[in-house]
Amino acid sequence: MRKFALTAIAAAFALTAFANASKASEGVVPPEMDWSWKGLFGTYDRAQLQRGFQVFKNVCASCHSMRYLAFRNLEGIGFNDDQVKAIAAEYDIEDGPNDDGEMFTRSGKPADHFPSPFPNAKAAAAANGGATPPDLSLMAKARAHGPDYIHALLTGYEEEAPAGVEMAEGKHYNHYFPGHQISMPPPLYGDDVEYTDGTEASIDQEVQDVTAFLNWIAEPELEARKAMGMKVLLFLLVLTAMLYAVKRKIWAKIEH
Amino acid sequence: MSAPVWNNKVVKWVDDRLPIISMVHHAAYEYPTPKNLSYMWNFGSLAGFILVTMILSGIFLVMNYTPHADMAFDSVERIMRDVNYGWLLRYLHVNGASMFFICVYIHIFRGLYYGSYKAPREVLWWIGILILLAMMATAFMGYVLPWGQMSFWGATVITNLFSAFPVIGDPLVTWLWGGFSIGNPTLNRFFSLHYLLPFVILGLVVLHVWALHAVRSNNPTGVEIKTPQDSIPFHPYYTIKDLFGMGVFLIIYLYFVFFAPNFFGEPDNYIMANPLSTPAHIVPEWYFLPFYAILRSIDFSFLGMPAKLLGVLAMFAAIIVLFVIPWLDTSKVRSSRFRPVYKWFFVLLIIDCFVLGYCGAKSPADPFMGLQGLQVITMGQLATLYYFLHFLVIMPVVGKMERPKPLPASISESVLKGGANA
Amino acid sequence: MSQTVQSSGDTPDENRRDFLTLATTAVGVVGTGMALWPFVDSMNPSKDVLALSSVEVNLSNIAVGQAIKVMWRGKPVFIRHRTEREIKEAEDVALNQLVDPETDDARVQKKEWLIVVGVCTHLGCIPMGTATGEPRGDFDGWYCPCHGSHYDSSGRIRKGPAPLNLHVPTYTFLTDTSVKIG
Numbered sequence: 001m002r003k004f005a006l007t008a009i010a011a012a013f014a015l016t017a018f019a020n021a022s023k024a025s026e027g028v029v030p031p032e033m034d035w036s037w038k039g040l041f042g043t044y045d046r047a048q049l050q051r052g053f054q055v056f057k058n059v060c061a062s063c064h065s066m067r068y069l070a071f072r073n074l075e076g077i078g079f080n081d082d083q084v085k086a087i088a089a090e091y092d093i094e095d096g097p098n099d100d101g102e103m104f105t106r107s108g109k110p111a112d113h114f115p116s117p118f119p120n121a122k123a124a125a126a127a128n129g130g131a132t133p134p135d136l137s138l139m140a141k142a143r144a145h146g147p148d149y150i151h152a153l154l155t156g157y158e159e160e161a162p163a164g165v166e167m168a169e170g171k172h173y174n175h176y177f178p179g180h181q182i183s184m185p186p187p188l189y190g191d192d193v194e195y196t197d198g199t200e201a202s203i204d205q206e207v208q209d210v211t212a213f214l215n216w217i218a219e220p221e222l223e224a225r226k227a228m229g230m231k232v233l234l235f236l237l238v239l240t241a242m243l244y245a246v247k248r249k250i251w252a253k254i255e256h
Numbered sequence: 257m258s259a260p261v262w263n264n265k266v267v268k269w270v271d272d273r274l275p276i277i278s279m280v281h282h283a284a285y286e287y288p289t290p291k292n293l294s295y296m297w298n299f300g301s302l303a304g305f306i307l308v309t310m311i312l313s314g315i316f317l318v319m320n321y322t323p324h325a326d327m328a329f330d331s332v333e334r335i336m337r338d339v340n341y342g343w344l345l346r347y348l349h350v351n352g353a354s355m356f357f358i359c360v361y362i363h364i365f366r367g368l369y370y371g372s373y374k375a376p377r378e379v380l381w382w383i384g385i386l387i388l389l390a391m392m393a394t395a396f397m398g399y400v401l402p403w404g405q406m407s408f409w410g411a412t413v414i415t416n417l418f419s420a421f422p423v424i425g426d427p428l429v430t431w432l433w434g435g436f437s438i439g440n441p442t443l444n445r446f447f448s449l450h451y452l453l454p455f456v457i458l459g460l461v462v463l464h465v466w467a468l469h470a471v472r473s474n475n476p477t478g479v480e481i482k483t484p485q486d487s488i489p490f491h492p493y494y495t496i497k498d499l500f501g502m503g504v505f506l507i508i509y510l511y512f513v514f515f516a517p518n519f520f521g522e523p524d525n526y527i528m529a530n531p532l533s534t535p536a537h538i539v540p541e542w543y544f545l546p547f548y549a550i551l552r553s554i555d556f557s558f559l560g561m562p563a564k565l566l567g568v569l570a571m572f573a574a575i576i577v578l579f580v581i582p583w584l585d586t587s588k589v590r591s592s593r594f595r596p597v598y599k600w601f602f603v604l605l606i607i608d609c610f611v612l613g614y615c616g617a618k619s620p621a622d623p624f625m626g627l628q629g630l631q632v633i634t635m636g637q638l639a640t641l642y643y644f645l646h647f648l649v650i651m652p653v654v655g656k657m658e659r660p661k662p663l664p665a666s667i668s669e670s671v672l673k674g675g676a677n678a
Numbered sequence: 679m680s681q682t683v684q685s686s687g688d689t690p691d692e693n694r695r696d697f698l699t700l701a702t703t704a705v706g707v708v709g710t711g712m713a714l715w716p717f718v719d720s721m722n723p724s725k726d727v728l729a730l731s732s733v734e735v736n737l738s739n740i741a742v743g744q745a746i747k748v749m750w751r752g753k754p755v756f757i758r759h760r761t762e763r764e765i766k767e768a769e770d771v772a773l774n775q776l777v778d779p780e781t782d783d784a785r786v787q788k789k790e791w792l793i794v795v796g797v798c799t800h801l802g803c804i805p806m807g808t809a810t811g812e813p814r815g816d817f818d819g820w821y822c823p824c825h826g827s828h829y830d831s832s833g834r835i836r837k838g839p840a841p842l843n844l845h846v847p848t849y850t851f852l853t854d855t856s857v858k859i860g
Contacts, residue, residue, distance in 0.1 A: 040515060068333050072729050099739075111729035134527075138333075141518060142526035178536065218526075221336065221343040228344075229514025233507060239709055240503030242702040247496045249698060254488060255671050256291045316717050320724070338726040341716035499706075 027178040030145050030152030033208075037215065040230070043223050044216055046078035051195050052213025053077060055206050058193045060136060063128060063184075065116035068137035069217055072110040076220050077213070084110050091115050129170045131183035140211075140218035147215045152176040154207045157186040283469055288487035289494050290475035292671050296370075297473070298501035299363040304461060305502055306356045306509075311454050313349040317342075321401070323447035325440040328403035329528045347517040353395050354520040355509045357543035360388060368581075369602055371590030372474040378582040380467040385578050387460045392544070394453040397446040399541060404525030409538050411438050411446070417551070420565040437531065477670045478590025479663055486667035537619065545616030546609050547571050550643065552620060553636040570640065577647045584647055586655030589663065597658040598650075605646050611639045732860030734852065737791065745808045747796060750859050754796035755847060756808050756820070757857075760831060764818055765789050768832035775836075778843045782832045785846050793859065794833035795847050798822040800840035805829060820844070 036045045053074070056066070071088035079087065088108035093115060096103035108115075118124035125132040140146045156175040161167050171181040188210075190203035199205060216222075262268040262277070271277045320339050322331035335342035364384070367373055373381035396414060400407045415432050419425040434441030472481060481487045488494075512519055520542060524535045540548050554567040561569075577584075592599045615624070615636035624635040664670035733750050735757060740746055745758035760768075768782040786792055798805050805820035805827070806812040815821030815828035817836045822829075827838030834843040849859045 068337060070726070070729070072725075073337075111726070138526040142523050144523050146523070225343060225347075225514055225517070229510065232510055232514065235709060236503060236507050236510065239702070239705050240500065240507060242698070242705060243496065243500040243503050246699055246702050247500045250492050250496050254291060254493065255668075312717065316720050319721065334724070334726065338724040340719040340722055340724060342720060342724070344716050345720055 027144075028152075028176050030148040030176055033148050033151055035147055035212070035215070037212075037222055040226065042226070044077075044212065047197055048209050048212045049077035049216050050079070051197065051199060051205075052209035052211070052216075054193050054195065055188070055210040056136070056213055059187055060210065061114070062117055063124075063133040065118070065124075065133075065135045066114045066137050066217065067116065067135050069114040070110070071108060071112055071114070073217075073220065077216060081110075088112060129183060133184070136214055136217070138218050140215040142218075146218075147211050149176065150211045150214055151207055153182075154188060154211070155204070283465065283490075284495070285489065285491045287469060287490040288481065288484075289473055289490050290481055290486060290667050291488045291493075292475050292477065292667050293473065293494070293497075294476050295497075295501065296362070296366040296476075298498060298505075299359045299366065301498040302501060302505050303356060303359040303363055305505075306352055306359060307454070307457060307461065310349060310352045310356060311458070313345050313352065314451070314454065316345050317349055318451065323401065323444050325403060325443050325529070328401060328443060332402045343517075344513070347513045351509065351512045351517060351520060353398065353541075354512075354543065355505075356391065357395070359505075360391065361543070364388070365606065367474075368605075369592045370474055370476060371478050371585065371587070371592070373582045374585060374590050375582065376471050377467075377474065380464065380471060381582060382579060383460055383464045383467055385575065387457055387464060389575065390453055390457045390460060394450060394457065395541065395543065397450040397453070400443065400446045401450060402525060403443065403529045405527045405529055405535050406522045406525040406538065408438060408529035408531065409534050410540060411442065413538065414540075415442075417564075417568045417571075420562070420568045422565070474590065475667060476591060476593060477664055477667055478594070479665075479667055479670070482666045483668070539617050542613065542617075545614075546612035547574060547616070549612040549614075549616035549636045550574050550640045552616070553633065553640040555620075555633065574643060577644065581647055581651065584651045586652045587658065587660065588655075589660040594661040594663055595654075595658055596661060598654045601646060601650050601654060604642070608639050608642045608646070611635060612643065615639060732858055734856060734858045736856055738855040742790070744810065747808050748859070750795075750847065754804055755859055756792070756794050756796040756833070756844075758792040758808075758831075760790050760792055764831035767818055768792075768830060768834075771830065771832075771834075777835045778841070780832075780834060780843055785832050785834075785843070787849070787851060791857070792831070792833060793847065793849055793857065794844035796820075796844070798824065798827055798840055799835065799842040799844065800825055800827055800838070805844075 036042060036048070071084055071091075074084050074087060075081070088110050091108040091112070091114070092105045093108045093112045094103055095106050098104055118127060121132050140150060143149045145152075153174060153176045156177070158173045158175060161173040161180075165173065165180070167173060168181055171183060172185055173180055174182045188203050188206050190206065191201050192206060193201055195201050219225075262271055267277055317335065320331065320335050320342065322328060332346070335346055337343075339345075367381065367384070396410075400411045415429055415438065418432065419429045421428065430436065432442070433439065434445060522539065524538075527535075539545070548571075551567040551571040554570050555563050556566075557563050558566055587595060587598065589595055592602055615632050618624075618632045620631065620633035620636070622632045624630040624632050664673065731751055733748060735746075735748050737757065737759070740757065740759045742759050743761050743764075745756055747754040747756060749755075758764075765782070771782075773779040773781065785794075796804050796808070800822065801824065803822050803824035805815075805822040807814035807820035807829075813821045813823075815830075815837075817828050817830035819829040819831045819833060819836075821827070822838065822840065825839050827840035828836050829840075829844055830836050832843075833846070835841070847859050849857050851857050
């Protein structure tokens with residue numbers, strides 16, 4: 001048993017080290033932040049998510065789409081039924097064809113998805129100097145270091161490129177962007193929104209809030225997953241201990 | 257083995273007409289098993305358990321998956337967000353693939369260490385390699401299905417390997433694709449085969465177990481069962497031991513599923529496939545890395561064969577060589593426990609495989625483990641060289657020259673001596 | 679040797695083993711059972727399907743005597759703007775003549791609007807009689823062509839193999855000319 005445990009632990013370590021070593025490590029490593037949803041028991045902060053949503057819809061959403069966000073999902077960040085309906089109704093959604101065969105716009109409903117600012121990727125690229133603003137629904141999972149990277153990127157702009165770096169037309173110097181030349185101008189300056197909960201909208205506050213929101217929309221199942229995981233692992237620990245006891249008993253009379 | 261007598265009339269009625277109950281009874285109940293199997297012998301049943309988990313979660317995932325280039329990515333996200341427990345099914349499946357390979361690789365190295373491939377277990381060993389090949393094909397095609405960037409570009413790179421073959425190469429690749437690049441027809445056929453192959457694996461597993469029961473389990477001493485004192489019935493001794501192992505395994509597996517579900521994954525696969533842009537750094541899944549390193553390490557042409565073709569041949573040879581090791585191993589002793597010299601070469605082989613894996617993950621021009629002056633590609637070439645040397649030279653030569661330690665007369669004798677020479 | 683084995687069955691140690699095995703088996707079986715639930719539940723309607731489970735219908739274009747079909751949860755719903763005669767017929771039927779006795783009052787919210795799920799309660803075909811010119815059966819309602827069930831102007835089964843009246847979905851009138859089904 002001791003040998004087995006040692007082998008298992010050694011194997012786990014070797015594997016983890018191996019898997020970590022084999023991760024692609026491009027670009028500058030962003031500083032590690034202390035997010036509320038980290039760790040075995042981490043959860044989202046609903047107020048923070050709502051503030052992040054405010055930043056997203058007032059700032060990011062003018063260029064970026066969020067195709068996997070349906071208004072009904074906003075119940076997950078603490079809005080009630082009526083609030084969700086009210087938020088959905090603020091947006092115009094194209095629907096149809098109606099009985100006359102025409103497309104028409106109507107106000108949004110909870111089942112609708114968040115409308116994209118551009119009709120298609122080409123239109124988005126054309127309006128943004130040739131660079132398509134990526135969809136943000138999975139951003140926190142689609143970049144190495146996820147939320148840490150988003151946080152670092154949003155705060156990593158430099159007004160002046162370091163000496164000797166030739167900036168291309170329409171690009172902005174960012175310390176954390178691979179290649180450092182990013183098409184997106186600095187999106188947040190502080191006081192870009194007026195928070196409904198009265199929190200002071202400093203740039204750092206805004207960046208943390210919108211990062212939290214982006215992580216939530218990438219992993220909306222996170223809280224349910226961890227809560228279930230705790231119960232499952234506790235159950236398995238008990239069951240495995242019992243199985244071990246039974247095994248000891250059964251093998252007690254066998255010389256092996 | 258005499259057929260058991262069934263007291264239950266229904267059981268007897270069925271068994272007289274289709275002796276399936278007797279068969280299972282032989283295989284999973286009274287099967288005489290060496291009494292000295294270590295926990296290294298748990299990984300076969302574990303692999304079988306994951307196969308079942310994979311098939312089950314896969315069947316339920318398919319109920320909500322759409323194999324179309326325009327809809328596959330969205331349908332996977334719908335599974336993650338809207339389908340009840342869809343995230344659980346998907347993360348079970350995704351991490352299950354990694355767990356499957358971990359168990360199977362441990363199982364294979366266990367076989368290598370204890371000489372489980374040696375006569376009379378050659379066919380058992382062959383079927384095992386066929387299972388590994390089928391698993392690799394299944395895993396590769398499954399990785400394409402979410403239609404993310406890594407799916408798309410992984411599929412592009414791997415299918416392009418076949419273009420290395422002279423004359424037939426290009427038509428072969430076009431045929432695999434069903435077009436002039438990876439596209440919707442490719443996704444559809446990969447989906448079809450990804451659903452088919454696990455059942456082929458299941459069939460091979462039945463043959464594997466059948467062959468096992470014909471030749472009996474090997475054991476840490478490598479000495480065959482000689483008297484009834486050497487063996488114990490499979491049930492309850494090994495059923496309970498396997499169940500306990502399964503408990504430990506599930507704790508590890510489900511830890512990843514619930515708390516680090518994307519640990520083995522690449523972030524780029526959460527970006528929808530884009531045929532116009534390749535990710536900056538593409539890597540295969542970890543379980544293919546050693547083979548990928550062997551592929552890449554051939555950067556020279558030889559005998560008029562281009563590097564690309566040689567690389568592909570070397571990669572396939574790395575697995576094909578496993579088929580002939582029952583004859584490459586010239587030692588009279590099975591278990592490395594009694595092989596003082598080969599034992600160390602075996603350790604070297606394991607290190608070699610990890611080095612290959614590391615090299616497969618890094619860019620060829622990177623320094624190896626931060627060592628300036630030693631490029632990943634060079635280290636990969638050395639490691640590839642050792643891999644083949646190990647099987648083609650070291651195995652036959654050491655087997656002839658080494659003087660093994662004295663074997664115990666029987667399994668029971670080694671057990672009674674205790675851990676003295678364990 | 680065999681005697682020792684025999685007698686050891688009565689020792690407390692042996693009982694503990696039995697209890698332990700039993701308890702472990704029970705825990706294992708319960709765990710397996712619970713593990714199956716996510717698989718089963720994944721086949722239930724997903725959240726996006728549930729979110730689309732109601733429709734709003736504009737009634738202002740339906741003339742008296744006409745009927746329309748709308749899709750609701752993948753099934754047709756019949757909305758009939760009933761004439762005075764149809765309403766009277768539906769109200770005047772004695773309950774003891776009905777296979778599935780229900781008053782017309784209990785089946786409508788506003789007398790002129792009959793809203794029913796357009797699926798025959800026999801084996802799931804869609805009865806005819808919604809579009810003008812289609813056969814409406816012997817009772818001024820609907821006629822199912824599959825096995826000949828006749829429904830009246832309240833959607834109640836009157837003749838044929840169907841066992842129950844056409845199902846009335848939950849609905850609410852948002853305004854006089856707009857209704858939300860589901």
